[in-house]
Amino acid sequence: MRLKELLALELRPDLRVANGLSRTNFVVIVLILFGALLAILETEPVISERWGSLFVVFEGVLFLLFLAEYIGRVYTANYPDLHGNVRGRIRYIFSFWALLDLLVLVSFVLMLGGSTLFLVRVFRLLRIVRIARLGRFSRAIDLILEAVSARKFEMALTFGIALGLMVLGASVLYALEAENQPEVFGSIPRALWWSVATLTTVGYGDVVPVTALGKIVAGITAMLGVGLVAMPAGILASAFSEAIQKRRQAEK
Amino acid sequence: MRLKELLALELRPDLRVANGLSRTNFVVIVLILFGALLAILETEPVISERWGSLFVVFEGVLFLLFLAEYIGRVYTANYPDLHGNVRGRIRYIFSFWALLDLLVLVSFVLMLGGSTLFLVRVFRLLRIVRIARLGRFSRAIDLILEAVSARKFEMALTFGIALGLMVLGASVLYALEAENQPEVFGSIPRALWWSVATLTTVGYGDVVPVTALGKIVAGITAMLGVGLVAMPAGILASAFSEAIQKRRQAEK
Amino acid sequence: MRLKELLALELRPDLRVANGLSRTNFVVIVLILFGALLAILETEPVISERWGSLFVVFEGVLFLLFLAEYIGRVYTANYPDLHGNVRGRIRYIFSFWALLDLLVLVSFVLMLGGSTLFLVRVFRLLRIVRIARLGRFSRAIDLILEAVSARKFEMALTFGIALGLMVLGASVLYALEAENQPEVFGSIPRALWWSVATLTTVGYGDVVPVTALGKIVAGITAMLGVGLVAMPAGILASAFSEAIQKRRQAEK
Amino acid sequence: MRLKELLALELRPDLRVANGLSRTNFVVIVLILFGALLAILETEPVISERWGSLFVVFEGVLFLLFLAEYIGRVYTANYPDLHGNVRGRIRYIFSFWALLDLLVLVSFVLMLGGSTLFLVRVFRLLRIVRIARLGRFSRAIDLILEAVSARKFEMALTFGIALGLMVLGASVLYALEAENQPEVFGSIPRALWWSVATLTTVGYGDVVPVTALGKIVAGITAMLGVGLVAMPAGILASAFSEAIQKRRQAEK
CATH class of the missing domain: 1.10.287.70 (Helix Hairpins)
Structure with a gap:
């Protein structure tokens, strides 16, 4: 149970007492930005033709890391309740940010199956959506709406x-x-x-x-x-x- | 006489106690914007060649609705006076906003008779003038002048x-x-x-x-x-x- | 001597008690703007070829009016002193605004003798300088410098x-x-x-x-x-x- | 020892009591701006082909003047200490501004040896860096950073x-x-x-x-x-x- 508490404190900004981001969330932000950069560079033929295989590797690693993050977030979603309460987790899965995370994960898988040129371009755009995940940690968009x-x-x-x-x-x-x-x-x-x-x-x-x-x-x-x-x-x-x-x- | 009162309260912003627009005036604004959009899109050959007949129908419907609005406004122009006082109405007909309304109605009729290319373009521009009718409901231009x-x-x-x-x-x-x-x-x-x-x-x-x-x-x-x-x-x-x-x- | 007083009050802004410009100075400003407009339009071949003689007439009239204004200003330069004191006038003639007025008058005369294309263009530019004469009546440039x-x-x-x-x-x-x-x-x-x-x-x-x-x-x-x-x-x-x-x- | 004091007061802004720049530093600024202008104009083939030898002379004179300034600054670096304390001077030589001064001096010498086209362009850019030396006398960059x-x-x-x-x-x-x-x-x-x-x-x-x-x-x-x-x-x-x-x- 100690592990769940540690994980929850690392992953959930709402439980954090100290200022700023936890180390894990900082890493997540860096990975999101890195992933967006990858998605941008990959559209350039000059780059993707030369380092194409490197992109596949990076994408795979990112997919695994984001998957682990997703599982961690679902696992700690019902944190203060230490028992196996499933309802809190299901509610989390259907929250806006969790659905966005899922969409990003799915877009990785879809990439592999993108056969036509048009679909490939749409899936690529989906991956730019990753940057929107930063919204979870930033209040910039709130401030603009305000x-x-x-x-x-x-x-x-x-x-x-x-x-x-x-x-x-x-x-x-x-x-x-x-x-x-x-x-x-x-x-x-x-x-x-x-x-x-x-x-x-x-x-x-x-x-x-x-x-x-x-x-x-x-x-x-x-x-x-x-x-x-x-x-x-x-x-x-x-x-x-x-x-x-x-x-x-x-x-x- | 009940009808005249209801109509007057719906059409005349100066008689309105509640905030905002009456339902009728809201519809009028939507119709004005829709009419302006029509007039803009109709100038595009690609669109007017394909949906030309649709434009004619829409224009006709708009003409009838704006005609009804015009008649309603003239009818309620002398409202607090419930009898057949014609002078208040005549004064209204020659007011700025009523003349603008009339101009827009006339431009519909002229459209049908537009034979030369140049006249057609001038009449089309006249119909863009419709947007100016929004000025009756908005204080934006007052604010700029102020x-x-x-x-x-x-x-x-x-x-x-x-x-x-x-x-x-x-x-x-x-x-x-x-x-x-x-x-x-x-x-x-x-x-x-x-x-x-x-x-x-x-x-x-x-x-x-x-x-x-x-x-x-x-x-x-x-x-x-x-x-x-x-x-x-x-x-x-x-x-x-x-x-x-x-x-x-x-x-x- | 009555005339000199009237003229001085009309021409010299520094002697004016009432707000705003005197009628004469207002006319002068209109003439300056009109002259600048002439100078601008005259450079356009399409216009000057067609109405060339009209420009010559207008320029002549402007020259005479500005000459009269210049003489009037020199005449009233020593105003509070009603006798034939020449020193005040000479001091005025060498003041900045009077020299500018003179330059504009001279540029009219030079125009007639402009033989080469290059000289004509330089003289034309000199005539645009007329607008600078507005500076005498406006404090805009003072405000910018401030x-x-x-x-x-x-x-x-x-x-x-x-x-x-x-x-x-x-x-x-x-x-x-x-x-x-x-x-x-x-x-x-x-x-x-x-x-x-x-x-x-x-x-x-x-x-x-x-x-x-x-x-x-x-x-x-x-x-x-x-x-x-x-x-x-x-x-x-x-x-x-x-x-x-x-x-x-x-x-x- | 009198000379060293005079020189120190002239060269070092931190020792200055009066407002503004000392005369020597003012001259240095003018020379820096002049040098930057030279470096800019020299890149233009039309100019450098015509006055190429003039540029060489100016550059030589500038080099000697900046060399003298550099020696002066090193000499007065340990000023309040009137004896031959070397440590203060060495510390100064490795300070940011002194290294920049040295870089500019070295770039003059390198210019002469610039054989390939690419190196010449790089050395030229180095000489534009001279303008950065103005930073020593200005607080503009401090203000921006602030x-x-x-x-x-x-x-x-x-x-x-x-x-x-x-x-x-x-x-x-x-x-x-x-x-x-x-x-x-x-x-x-x-x-x-x-x-x-x-x-x-x-x-x-x-x-x-x-x-x-x-x-x-x-x-x-x-x-x-x-x-x-x-x-x-x-x-x-x-x-x-x-x-x-x-x-x-x-x-x-």
Whole structure:
């Protein structure tokens, strides 16, 4: 029974008294990041062709380690109850984080059976999902959700304005440029690609107005719109910053 | 007379005691957004060729629903007066929002008669105007106008500086690059297209200086100007944020 | 002598008791802006070829009006002294704003004699300088200088860091990409064009790294650098905003 | 012994009572900046071919001046001790700044022996390192490190989110665009180049999605992501600004 207690204290953040992560969970995080890196690099043909067999080995080791972690978590799920209570474990198995862990494990097995090119790409994406497992140890996503909900009115309002502006810009440029560039300004949805690229200031330059009037309207749109479109982002950033400070003061 | 009261309470936001929108107005908003989406998608040939007849049906249904809404609004315009007072209704018909509603209804009818390509495009744009009808239910535009008027001095000043900087940048690059690229730097108005794209940091890249001196001046302009040109946008954003907070505190 | 007093009160902002501009100075500002617009439009061949004679007429009228203004300003320069004191006027003629006015008048005359293409372009630029005359009526440039001097330490520091980062980025990409793209990365000054375009987020796209290592370093540079390079602009914007508020409170 | 005291007071900032830099150190800074400028310009073939011999002369003079400075610094390293104590000097020679000075001096000598093209480029980069010597006189880097450490939690968090978003965007576009553009979206590492360029709003435009679905996802990614990716930069800027103000108040 001593072992179960030790394991539970190592694996479950909710039972931890000291600050920070336990050594085991730290290792788990490193393994998750390492696994994500593997999944990213493996998609590159230049790399996977050369070290393909190495990837298989690493993936296998990761699978075994994550399997052990999964079994450990299920085993300690009913910890304060030292007897063989199965109900707590079953409840754990169907919790969000446990299902995510299971999905990641299953995706390893599926990889082997991926026969068609399309399936392989989908399974690969599934493995990027591993990074989401970090959410168990981090409160970053909580903080973002908190920040969004604290200012949801402002964000919805400014986002609506930004969207309206994009549609407006796209509509006017569609009217002015459709004849000259039907391929890229031939409809409002097509013109939206230009509109989004311009008003976020990304400005790829693959689509630009060519008529004098189109350039004038585009220039005015850019000058006026750039500020309005950046507003939801600015509100989110300041709300996020506030949420962090509130959290920090609460921890003191 | 009971019906008129019910209808008036449903349709007119100014008579509403409870917070938020009435059910009818909520449906109207959804229909407006749906109609705008239709108008946007219909411009895309790939979509309109395939589901063209579906669009006609949807447009017809929307026309009937908006017509009913219009009649309802005119009918309840003189509400607290339960008798057949026509003057209140006529006054309503010539109000801004009622005229906008009428314009949208008329644009539906005009669509059918749009024979030339140019007219069709203009009528389509008219139908995007539908989104403006949302303004009746939203205070977003009020808030922006409030924000602009609260800081109109700063905004005019920084906008003037930004404009001056753009003209200055365009003038200098016109002087330096006109000989090498007469098509895009051959006059100050032409060079302004480069200037706007650069100082808003959109940077399409369709027009770039090619001479060494032009590149040096352009680089310095970009480094110094990017901050100044972003100032009106920054001022607007902070004023908007203040206006929202003021409104919120007033509502408490 | 009555006339001189009236003229002085109309022309000289320093003698004005009421708020805002006098009617005459307002007209002068409109004329300056109109003149600048003329100078900008005239550089465009499409416009100047068609309405060339109109421009000559407008320029002539503007010349006469500005000449009258200049004479009026010189005449009222020694105003509180109603007798023929010449010294005050001479001192005025050599003041900054009067010299600028003279330069603009001279540039009109020079225009007529501009024979070579190069001289014409230089004279045209001189005429854009007209806009600078607005500085006499506006305190915008004072406010910017005030803002810069209030935070000159921060601005110099962040500007230095931004510059250092640009040189660093350019140096590393020069080392990595010089062999593959000698035309655009063949020296550090050349690589600086890429560096400035990237770190100001303008991103023309005329110069991009092509080697894998170059892309990795460029990506990291962009992620880390974009924030640091935007700092002087951010500091200037907030200092400018403060300067405006201080000025406003002082006016109350 | 008088000379040693004078030299020490001139060269060592830690012994200085008055504010600002000593005259000698000011000259040293100017020489460092001049040397960096030389190193930058020398990489440009157009310049080095024409004034190559001039560069050799300047480099030689700089070498002698920096050598004298180095000897002076070693000589005064054990200053308060006026006798021939060698230990203080040896300790100084192995300090960070002294080693950097030595490296710069050695790089001058190595330049002469640089035979292969690759070595020449590496030695040139070494000479850009000279600018780092400015760090001895400036607290800019201290301030940045201070700012980063004051907000290291927020910065790590937002940087992690930004990185996660980039990987996510790259993964989805890899899935959608790999078939159409295998060269630039054929793997997640390749797609990351697009992702970084887009989310930092640099937007070179050398890589853009071409499929309709890819454009829709890219547009949404840009709209949502631009704000999140700008967050670490915004936090750094505000922390830096705070660190400067704190330093300033401490100096009062």
